[in-house]
Amino acid sequence: MLFYFIALFTxxxxxxxxxxxxxxxxxxxxxxxxxxxGGIAARLNESGFSQIAYGLQFLNYTVTPYCVLIFSLVxxxxxxxxxxxxxxxxxxxxxxxxxLVFTVLSNNQQWFFxxxxxxxxxxxxxxxxxxxxSFWKERDSRLRRNRFITAVIIVPTLLAVLFFIxxxxxxSPDFEFFNYISVFMIYSLVVALLCTFxxxxxxxxxxxxxDPMEGKMRAVNSGTSMLNHTIKNxxxxxxxxxxxxxxxxPDSNEQAKQDIKIIMNASNHMLAMMERIHSQIKDxxxxxxxxxxxxxxxxxxxQHEALLLKQNIILHAEYTLKPVIxxxxxHISEAIGNLLLNAAEAMQAGGNIAVKLSNHxxxxxxxxxxxxxxxxxxxxxxxFDPFFSSGKSSRNxxxxxxxxxxxxxxxxxxITMTSKAGEGTTAAIIWPRRKVIAxxxxxxxx
Numbered sequence: 001m002l003f004y005f006i007a008l009f010t011x012x013x014x015x016x017x018x019x020x021x022x023x024x025x026x027x028x029x030x031x032x033x034x035x036x037x038g039g040i041a042a043r044l045n046e047s048g049f050s051q052i053a054y055g056l057q058f059l060n061y062t063v064t065p066y067c068v069l070i071f072s073l074v075x076x077x078x079x080x081x082x083x084x085x086x087x088x089x090x091x092x093x094x095x096x097x098x099x100l101v102f103t104v105l106s107n108n109q110q111w112f113f114x115x116x117x118x119x120x121x122x123x124x125x126x127x128x129x130x131x132x133x134s135f136w137k138e139r140d141s142r143l144r145r146n147r148f149i150t151a152v153i154i155v156p157t158l159l160a161v162l163f164f165i166x167x168x169x170x171x172s173p174d175f176e177f178f179n180y181i182s183v184f185m186i187y188s189l190v191v192a193l194l195c196t197f198x199x200x201x202x203x204x205x206x207x208x209x210x211d212p213m214e215g216k217m218r219a220v221n222s223g224t225s226m227l228n229h230t231i232k233n234x235x236x237x238x239x240x241x242x243x244x245x246x247x248x249x250p251d252s253n254e255q256a257k258q259d260i261k262i263i264m265n266a267s268n269h270m271l272a273m274m275e276r277i278h279s280q281i282k283d284x285x286x287x288x289x290x291x292x293x294x295x296x297x298x299x300x301x302x303q304h305e306a307l308l309l310k311q312n313i314i315l316h317a318e319y320t321l322k323p324v325i326x327x328x329x330x331h332i333s334e335a336i337g338n339l340l341l342n343a344a345e346a347m348q349a350g351g352n353i354a355v356k357l358s359n360h361x362x363x364x365x366x367x368x369x370x371x372x373x374x375x376x377x378x379x380x381x382x383x384f385d386p387f388f389s390s391g392k393s394s395r396n397x398x399x400x401x402x403x404x405x406x407x408x409x410x411x412x413x414x415i416t417m418t419s420k421a422g423e424g425t426t427a428a429i430i431w432p433r434r435k436v437i438a439x440x441x442x443x444x445x446x
Contacts, residue, residue, distance in 0.1 A: 005039030007189065008032050024075040031067035034060060035161075058103060061116055061166075062096045065123040068158060072127040075150070076134035077362075077414075077432075095119040113169040124162040128155045139416065153191050160184040235267045242267075286328040286410055290437055294322035294357055296329055297366065300336045301355065308340070312350030320358040324438040325431055327411055335407045338400040339368045339427050346372025346425060363433040369426040375419040383417055411435075 012032030019025040038060035045053035070089055102115060131154060135147035160181060168175040246260045301317055308315055343353050347370055354369045375383060384405040401417075408415040408429055419425035 005036045005043070007185065008036030008039070011189075011192075012036060024071065027067060027071035027074050031064055031071050034063040034067050058099075061120075062099050064161075065120040065127075066093055066096055068127045069123045072130040072134075076130050092123075109173050110170075113166070113173055117166045117170050120166050121162060124158050124166075128158055131155055139418075149191075153188050157181075157184040157188045238267045239264060286331060286407075288326050288328050288411075290324055291327050291329045291332070292322060293325050293327075293364065293366065293431075294319045296333055297336060297355065297357060300333045301340070303333075304337060304340050304344075308344060308353065311344055311347070313344055313347055314350075314352045315355070316352065317355045318357070320356070321364075321439055322357070323364050323436050325364065326435050326437060327431075328407075331407045332411065335404040335429075336366070336368070338404050342400055342427075343368055343370035343372065343425065346370050346374070360430050362430055364431045364436055365428055366431075367426055367428040369424060371424040374421040374423050374425055375417075376421045380417060380419055384415075 012029040016029035041056035138144040164177040164180040
């Protein structure tokens with residue numbers, strides 16, 4: 001039983017320490033820590049500290065299913081996207097309070113486990129359902145594998161805990177469950193360790209909701225920072241040498257002066273290009289404020305209107321509502337602009353772009369749809385990868401959509417990309433309700 005405590009407590013501590021700002025990681029650590037105290041409670045009871053052991057056992061039985069349920073809701077974005085923070089968590093904790101009252105008023109062990117099973121079974125079953133569905137409905141290939149691994153690690157053990165502890169205790173309160181549960185614990189630990197070495201999703205990093213884009217962006221940022229620094233130094237040498245050479249040439253040698261000017265212009269262009277690449281991938285610091293999203297979108301569209309008209313692209317904007325949201329207007333405007341440029345590149349011979357701001361079941365949705373060449377299914381999962389190119393001419397060095405993904409992710413929103421080759425592409429940004437400050441009805445513009 002002591003191993004039971006050490007294993008779960010250590011896992012919970014590592015999960016929390018690895019990424020304490022992630023709410024899903026915090027709740028994962030909470031339920032692991034709550035589950036772990038069952039092992040130490042048994043050891044305390046054997047040592048004669050029965051009252052302390054009884055209190056810890058009560059927390060183990062009641063707090064664990066609660067933490068598991070909240071973890072699954074947070075993990076699957078059911079709470080964040082709905083924009084409801086405290087109330088579901090408070091309501092879900094009410095059975096714990098009722099169990100505490102019952103324990104104080106009665107010492108009937110059989111009825112305690114009957115009541116416990118009555119509400120904990122739905123908590124465990126709903127949690128398992130949410131974890132499986134979150135994988136099943138995930139369309140982002142970067143997250144789908146991670147959700148699958150999380151479900152494979154957690155769901156079988158949760159079902160085993162429900163059957164061998166909660167159900168078994170109703171049938172026989174003195175039932176010894178540990179030998180059965182230990183098999184599933186070992187299974188979860190082994191799978192987690194294997195995934196650590198094979199995929200880098202759990203284990204050392206133990207990121208329950210690890211986003212593979214984070215590692216890619218860090219690696220790209222580090223590499224381009226070094227390259228940018230090197231190129232700056234070398235261009236500096238070229239610039240100084242070119243200026244010295246230019247000043248030493250006689251005015252009659254016009255051809256040589258023109259050649260040097262070409263070298264200097266090329267050097268400046270190369271430096272500007274590297275600065276632009278670096279600005280697209282460096283760490284983003286948001287300065288959020290209250291912003292009228294429809295006004296921000298409209299201004300962004302006007303900035304790109306001339307370019308789109310030049311490419312024979314007809315732009316249609318529809319605002320079924322005009323919300324005020326909390327965001328960084330500079331970065332969001334730049335992100336929307338990147339989506340417009342990406343759509344324009346898919347329509348070299350002209351076409352239509354439809355921008356729509358509307359309600360979404362989780363909050364507010366801004367969609368950008370083009371009727372261009374589309375993206376094949378096998379390439380769609382790579383569009384947000386740094387330096388990815390679908391073969392179209394790119395003004396963003398393959399970093400435009402990576403930048404968009406980074407901005408939207410840091411803004412607490414979500415971006416999806418759907419497409420079909422030959423039929424066009426739709427990019428949709430979804431802001432959760434917690435980011436929406438006010439609503440108002442809207443209209444459309446051409």
